[in-house]
Amino acid sequence: MKAIRIHGYGDVETLRYEDAPLPEPGPEDVRIRVHAAGVNPVDWKIRAGYLASMLPHEMPLTLGWDVSGVVEKVGANVTHLSVGDAVYSRPDITRNGTYAEFVVVRASEAAAKPETLTHNEAAAVPLAGLTAWQALFDHAQLKPGERVLIHAGAGGVGSFAIQLAKWSGAHVISTASAANEALVRDLGADEFVDYRSQRFEQVLAKVDVVLDTIGGDTQERSIQLLKSGGRLISVTTPPEADALAAVGATGNLFMVQPSSESLGRIGALIDSGSVRVLIDSVFPLAEARAAHTKSETGRAKGKIVLEVVPA
Ligand SMILES: NC(=O)c1ccc[n+]([C@@H]2O[C@H](COP(=O)([O-])OP(=O)(O)OC[C@H]3O[C@@H](n4cnc5c(N)ncnc54)[C@H](OP(=O)(O)O)[C@@H]3O)[C@@H](O)[C@H]2O)c1
Numbered sequence: 001m002k003a004i005r006i007h008g009y010g011d012v013e014t015l016r017y018e019d020a021p022l023p024e025p026g027p028e029d030v031r032i033r034v035h036a037a038g039v040n041p042v043d044w045k046i047r048a049g050y051l052a053s054m055l056p057h058e059m060p061l062t063l064g065w066d067v068s069g070v071v072e073k074v075g076a077n078v079t080h081l082s083v084g085d086a087v088y089s090r091p092d093i094t095r096n097g098t099y100a101e102f103v104v105v106r107a108s109e110a111a112a113k114p115e116t117l118t119h120n121e122a123a124a125v126p127l128a129g130l131t132a133w134q135a136l137f138d139h140a141q142l143k144p145g146e147r148v149l150i151h152a153g154a155g156g157v158g159s160f161a162i163q164l165a166k167w168s169g170a171h172v173i174s175t176a177s178a179a180n181e182a183l184v185r186d187l188g189a190d191e192f193v194d195y196r197s198q199r200f201e202q203v204l205a206k207v208d209v210v211l212d213t214i215g216g217d218t219q220e221r222s223i224q225l226l227k228s229g230g231r232l233i234s235v236t237t238p239p240e241a242d243a244l245a246a247v248g249a250t251g252n253l254f255m256v257q258p259s260s261e262s263l264g265r266i267g268a269l270i271d272s273g274s275v276r277v278l279i280d281s282v283f284p285l286a287e288a289r290a291a292h293t294k295s296e297t298g299r300a301k302g303k304i305v306l307e308v309v310p311a
Pocket of ligand 1: 032040041042071128133153155156157175176177194214218234253256287295298299302
């Protein structure tokens with residue numbers, strides 16, 4: 001099969017479109033015929049070796065941990081999925097990934113593809129959608145009526161987080177650049193701050209929850225905005241415990257986990273029209289280098305997708 005693999009860490013030139021062995025499913029696995037693979041910043045962070053100490057991978061490595069496709073072979077112990085099922089998944093990041101014609105994932109990590117989405121759209125959902133879901137509901141325990149600040153609302157995680165927070169009944173505030181104001185308001189933001197021209201901590205009232213997708217100075221200034229009892233959930237860097245304690249807040253960094261149950265709930269919200277999928281761009285699998293170059297600009301509006309089977 002064709003796959004995009006790396007044989008060592010480095011820049012986009014390390015991405016090779018080449019032949020790779022067809023993966024065999026174990027007893028708990030399914031093999032998926034990949035129709036589309038989502039691109040996420042973690043893909044180029046792994047490619048560059050930034051996460052090598054935390055996530056040791058064997059080379060060669062197939063990148064990509066978002067997939068939409070069709071089950072093509074099932075392991076002996078798999079009972080809830082069958083050959084021919086259309087599924088989507090954010091599989092285990094320690095295994096070979098989804099930038100390939102076929103991928104093997106644990107059956108427990110796959111859920112039915114939302115019926116209203118194309119494979120290209122569905123491949124854009126799992127990693128960013130699960131990250132937003134787990135940040136808001138599993139970690140922050142966001143409640144209806146609470147004020148939540150979502151950084152980078154025009155990005156992959158942020159575009160899902162705005163919609164999920166709004167659906168849950170929260171008051172949603174988002175940062176983005178001025179050019180993306182209409183977009184984030186259309187996704188459901190009640191308040192908007194252009195992070196380039198305004199210091200959000202000076203123009204906003206205090207918030208209950210911050211979803212930090214940026215880290216650094218943005219995270220430090222966000223802590224100042226938290227109410228006593230507030231929560232800062234980061235997906236980039238661990239928040240400073242002393243700074244949180246000083247304002248009576250709590251917080252943590254987390255890594256998104258596969259969850260077919262949460263994917264099923266997100267899929268239901270998509271099919272009912274409560275959540276939509278924002279696609280920045282679609283590239284053929286063979287053009288993964290261009291997709292990474294785009295993702296690394298940090299300017300994507302929504303998600304970047306690699307199309308494996310032409311729609
Ligand atoms: N821990 C985890 O499990 C986990 C899971 C998913 C993602 N992440 C991490 O979370 C981060 C975001 O991921 P993503 O997929 O959402 O990235 P992304 O889609 O590449 O984000 C791009 C967006 O970021 C916005 N942006 C850039 N700098 C900003 C700033 N200072 N303030 C506000 N917005 C800013 C851009 O908007 P403008 O063009 O308007 O500036 C752009 O729309 C990445 O570092 C990723 O690795 C971690």
